[in-house]
Structures are given as C-alpha cells and as structure tokens.
Amino acid sequence: MAWQQTILNWYSENKRTLPWRKTKDPYKIWLSEVILQQTKVAYGVKYYKDFIIKFPTIHDLAKANQQTILKLWQGLGYYNRAINLHHTAKYISNNLDGNFPTQFDELIKLKGVGDYTASAISSICFNENVPVVDGNVYRVLSRYFGMANPINRSPAFKIFKKKATGLIRDVKSPGNYNQAIMEFGALQCTPKPKCSTCILSNQCFAFQNNVVNELPVKIKKKNNKTRYFNYIVPVNKENKTRIVQRNSNDIWDKLYQFPLVESNETIVNFSTSLIGDSLDDYLILNKKAIQKIDRTNIKHELSHQTLYISFWKLELNTPIINGIKISDIDNYPFPVPIKNFINNYINAGD
Numbered sequence: 001m002a003w004q005q006t007i008l009n010w011y012s013e014n015k016r017t018l019p020w021r022k023t024k025d026p027y028k029i030w031l032s033e034v035i036l037q038q039t040k041v042a043y044g045v046k047y048y049k050d051f052i053i054k055f056p057t058i059h060d061l062a063k064a065n066q067q068t069i070l071k072l073w074q075g076l077g078y079y080n081r082a083i084n085l086h087h088t089a090k091y092i093s094n095n096l097d098g099n100f101p102t103q104f105d106e107l108i109k110l111k112g113v114g115d116y117t118a119s120a121i122s123s124i125c126f127n128e129n130v131p132v133v134d135g136n137v138y139r140v141l142s143r144y145f146g147m148a149n150p151i152n153r154s155p156a157f158k159i160f161k162k163k164a165t166g167l168i169r170d171v172k173s174p175g176n177y178n179q180a181i182m183e184f185g186a187l188q189c190t191p192k193p194k195c196s197t198c199i200l201s202n203q204c205f206a207f208q209n210n211v212v213n214e215l216p217v218k219i220k221k222k223n224n225k226t227r228y229f230n231y232i233v234p235v236n237k238e239n240k241t242r243i244v245q246r247n248s249n250d251i252w253d254k255l256y257q258f259p260l261v262e263s264n265e266t267i268v269n270f271s272t273s274l275i276g277d278s279l280d281d282y283l284i285l286n287k288k289a290i291q292k293i294d295r296t297n298i299k300h301e302l303s304h305q306t307l308y309i310s311f312w313k314l315e316l317n318t319p320i321i322n323g324i325k326i327s328d329i330d331n332y333p334f335p336v337p338i339k340n341f342i343n344n345y346i347n348a349g350d
Contacts, residue, residue, distance in 0.1 A: 003144075003203075004171050010199055011180030014187060016041070019048060021179070026100035026125040027058040033117045034085050038078050038303075041186070047076055061086065062093035070254060070333035077302075077336070079255060084112025102126040115161070123168075124175035131164035132178045133157065136185025142216035143189060146205030150217045225305040230267055231258040231338065232290070233346075236316040240323035243332060251302065256332040258311070266297075266308060290314050293345060300337045309337050311345070 015021070018041065020032035031051055035044045050072060055061035061069070066086055073082040088110045092098060100121065101107045107118035115133070122128040131137070138151045141160055149156040171177045188198055195207045206212040234242050243256045291313050298309040329342060 003200075004167060004177060006199060007180045007184055008173070008177060010188070011176065011183055015179070015183050016187075019045065019052075024125045024175075026121050028052065029121050029124050030100070030113075030117065031085070033120045034081050034112065035076065037081060037117075039076055044076075047073070058089050058098050059093045061089040066254065067333060071331075074255075074333045074339060075336055079252060081112065083254060087111050088113065100125070102128075104128055104130045115157075120178060123178050127174060129168050129171060129174045131161065131168045131174075132182060133160050133164055134182060136182045136189075137164060138185075138216050139191070140181055140185045140189045143206035143212060144200060144204050146209070146211075146215070148215065148217050150219045152218050152221070224302075227305060227307050228263045228266055229307055229309045230261040230263060231309070231311045231341075232261065232314050233258050233293070233311055234314045234316055234320055234323075235326070236318065236320055236323070238319065238323075239326050240320045241326050241329070242320050242323050243329070251305075252335045254333075255335050257334065257338055267310065298337050298341075307337070311341055 018032075020028055023029070032044075032048050035047050035051070039047075051061075054068075054072060055064060064086070066083065069082050069086050070079060073079060076082070091110065092100060101110070102122070103126070104118045104122040107113055107121055108115060110118075113121075119130045119132045122130055123132070135151075138156075138160060141147055141163055142149075142151065145163065147160065147163070149159050151160070168174050168177055188194075189200075193212065195201050195204070195212060198204065198207070201207045206215045241258070243258055245254060245256050246252050247254070293311045293313050298307075300307040300309055326346060329346065334342065
C-alpha cells in the first residue's frame with residue numbers, strides 16, 4: 001500500500017479546488033465526468049457551473065428540450081455526449097425515480113456511460129473499488145511500472161485495467177485514490193514532467209531508465225481526412241436567412257448550419273453548377289450573386305479530420321422558404337466555427 005498511500009498523501013496536499021469535489025451527488029459527478037471527456041479541466045469548469053445553475057437536479061435536465069441542452073453545450077464538441085446525457089437523464093428520472101445505480105456493473109449499462117465514467121461514479125459516490133483508466137492514468141502507470149503497451153491500441157486497455165484493479169483492490173478510499181492518480185497525471189506526471197521534483201522518481205521505471213519521453217507508447221495515426229465545407233448564407237430584404245439541422249452519423253449531429261456544399265478542393269468562384277441538386281430550389285430562384293465573404297477561409301482541426309471552411313453570401317429577391325429572422329439566430333446551437341462566423345460577421349453587422 002506504500003505506493004497508493006504516497007499518491008493519496010500527494011493528492012491531499014496538491015489537489016485543485018474544483019466544484020465537483022465538494023459533493024458525492026452522483027448526478028453532479030456524472031455531469032462533471034461527461035463534460036471532462038475530451039475537455040481540459042480549466043475549460044470544463046464553466047460549463048459544469050452553467051449546467052448546474054440551469055439544471056440543478058437530474059429531473060430538471062430530463063425535462064429540458066434537446067435544443068436547449070445543445071445550446072448550453074456549444075463549444076465543448078463531441079456533441080453526442082450531450083445527446084446521450086439527455087437520454088440517460090430521462091431514463092434515470094422516469095424509470096429509476098432519479099436514483100442512480102450504485103454498482104459499476106449497472107452504471108455501465110446506461111447510455112453514454114463507459115468504463116471510465118462508471119468507475120468514477122461508483123468509486124467516488126459509492127466507494128466501490130473499481131479503477132478509472134484515462135489518459136492521465138495511462139501515463140502514470142506506464143512510466144512508473146515500465147508498461148510499453150501502445151495505449152491507443154485496444155489490447156492495452158485490458159492490460160492497464162488489470163494493473164489498476166490490482167492497485168486499488170485494498171484501498172479504503174477508492175474515490176479519493178482514483179482522483180489522486182488522475183490529478184497526479186494532470187499536474188505532476190504530465191506529458192513534459194518535472195521529474196526532479198517528483199515524489200515517485202526514485203522508484204519510477206521511466207525516470208531510472210531515462211525513457212520518460214518514450215512512455216506511454218503511442219502508435220502514430222494515419223493522416224487525418226481533409227474536407228472542404230462551403231456554407232451558403234442566404235439573405236433577403238426581410239432580413240431572413242435559412243439554417244438546417246444536421247441529421248447524420250457525421251460530425252456535429254443535431255447541430256444547425258447554413259446550407260452546405262462540400263467540395264473536393266477549395267472553391268475560388270462559386271457557380272450555379274456547383275450547387276447542383278444539393279440545395280433547395282429557393283437557392284436557384286432570383287439570386288443576385290453568390291459572393292465569398294471576406295476573411296472566412298477557416299482551417300478547423302478535429303481529432304480525426306481537418307476542415308477548410310468558407311462562407312458565401314447569397315442575396316435573394318424572394319421570400320426564403322422556412323427562413324428564420326437573423327435576429328433569432330442566436331437561439332440555435334451551432335458548431336464552433338459557424339458560431340464564430342455568426343458572432344464576427346452577422347451579429348457584428350458585416
């Protein structure tokens with residue numbers, strides 16, 4: 001237990017003051033863990049606070065409409081997290097009277113709750129001895145114990161999970177221990193650690209063998225996919241425009257966008273032939289011109305693809321079918337690059 005206790009002692013002296021560490025309410029722990037997936041803590045705190053203010057209980061979240069939740073989630077990315085969050089909130093509220101399952105094996109059955117989240121909730125809220133395995137834990141364990149299994153390949157998870165399970169088995173405060181090892185990876189055993197001040201350096205395999213920069217092992221991914229998005233922004237004299245909701249298995253599902261033409265390369269001049277049949281007929285009628293909006297050649301990096309985004313203004317003489325008032329556009333949730341465009345060009349009056 002010496003190693004585990006050392007981590008716990010370090011945690012008690014160095015842990016950050018974070019709002020979800022003041023509670024063992026499974027709703028709040030669950031919400032924080034979902035928000036922090038693929039999100040840095042400093043960035044996620046504001047979203048967590050906003051959600052708690054807007055939806056103080058799981059019943060409040062369950063009663064909300066999806067658009068309100070997606071609007072509040074805007075900027076966090078990986079929007080399926082928010083959709084699954086809403087689905088599970090409704091299930092727990094309506095089917096379980098608002099009570100979370102208390103065991104890992106039941107928690108992991110909930111939609112959007114994976115191994116990591118189920119482990120966090122069950123250990124922090126219900127004191128179950130199940131370990132969390134995230135990027136920080138991978139880093140700490142791989143360096144300290146010299147585990148060279150590539151962490152971005154599926155076999156590694158079982159290996160690290162088994163190791164972590166052995167370490168937490170006899171810990172009396174598994175919730176604190178899980179938070180401690182994650183915090184240690186976030187603050188001390190970082191991608192570029194300060195090993196000279198590390199309390200574990202004397203026993204750390206990576207430090208003793210001068211392979212800190214080689215662990216954890218990650219196999220390089222193939223080149224990201226490159227895509228070219230051209231958003232057509234229709235406007236007319238009624239100060240209306242048109243937006244549509246994305247409904248697919250593609251990125252940004254359930255968020256809104258302007259009518260989209262995806263091309264194989266950057267478009268310099270937009271012609272009617274490029275529109276083809278991909279947009280509604282109203283875009284073909286009575287148009288004055290399709291003009292590229294200045295300074296909207298945007299490069300947007302996602303985890304698995306790179307987007308090159310341009311916005312094109314289309315002036316119309318006719319009413320816009322299913323159009324919305326431009327003054328109402330902020331009521332809808334958009335992906336970050338479109339929201340930035342709205343803030344910089346539409347709301348700013350450009």
